Amino acid sequence: MAVRPIVITGEPVLHQTARRVEAFDAELVDIVADMYETMDVAHGVGLAAPQIGVPLRLFVYEMGNDDRVPPRGVVVNPILTLGKISTDRPDPDDESEGCLSVPGENYPLKRAEHVRVQGFDVDGNPVEFEATGWFARCMQHEFDHLNGKLYTDRLDERQARKARKAITKNGWGVPGGSWMPGVDADPFGHDEDDLDEGGHDEHLV
Ligand code: ZN
Numbered sequence: 001m002a003v004r005p006i007v008i009t010g011e012p013v014l015h016q017t018a019r020r021v022e023a024f025d026a027e028l029v030d031i032v033a034d035m036y037e038t039m040d041v042a043h044g045v046g047l048a049a050p051q052i053g054v055p056l057r058l059f060v061y062e063m064g065n066d067d068r069v070p071p072r073g074v075v076v077n078p079i080l081t082l083g084k085i086s087t088d089r090p091d092p093d094d095e096s097e098g099c100l101s102v103p104g105e106n107y108p109l110k111r112a113e114h115v116r117v118q119g120f121d122v123d124g125n126p127v128e129f130e131a132t133g134w135f136a137r138c139m140q141h142e143f144d145h146l147n148g149k150l151y152t153d154r155l156d157e158r159q160a161r162k163a164r165k166a167i168t169k170n171g172w173g174v175p176g177g178s179w180m181p182g183v184d185a186d187p188f189g190h191d192e193d194d195l196d197e198g199g200h201d202e203h204l205v
Helices: 026-042 133-146 157-169
Strands: 046-048 058-062 072-082 114-120 126-132
Touching (some): 026 046, 026 058, 026 072, 046 133, 058 133, 126 133
Antiparallel strands (some): 046 058, 058 072, 114 126
């Protein structure tokens, strides 16, 4: 197992549709193990394969939830069925997301409060569950990664302007950007108060 570098917005793999997983083999098991380790060291609650440069349709998550779903898992070849998304203005205090591929930034956006998730585990067994609240948000954020979409692509005009500015200021938006969890300084500046017992930041989906 190894922590892998996380690619930053502008890297092409983040902006293209990922391929379906065809083989549930030892290589997939290794990728999933590396994804868990990378997510944990980065303090995220979700990580999609394209974020470590692997253009395949799977993501891992680590998030307690009210939906009786195991708090840690992987979903391969997911299909999501979304509830309605409110058109209200998003609340910066309660609805701000962060993304490990847009390090150090947070912007609010509306998501569906409820989502049905179908897919497979690492052995190819079917998984299916309902997710609500922040867990539903995490599922939508990770699923978007598999379709070449970042949360910054979904912001309203006001937030999108701020995000574009930050991306330009950081020199992102071009290929080649990455950072190494556990080696580079934590871009979100987490301290213990920001993290749950397992060392994860539930806003960093
Ligand atoms: Zn993300």
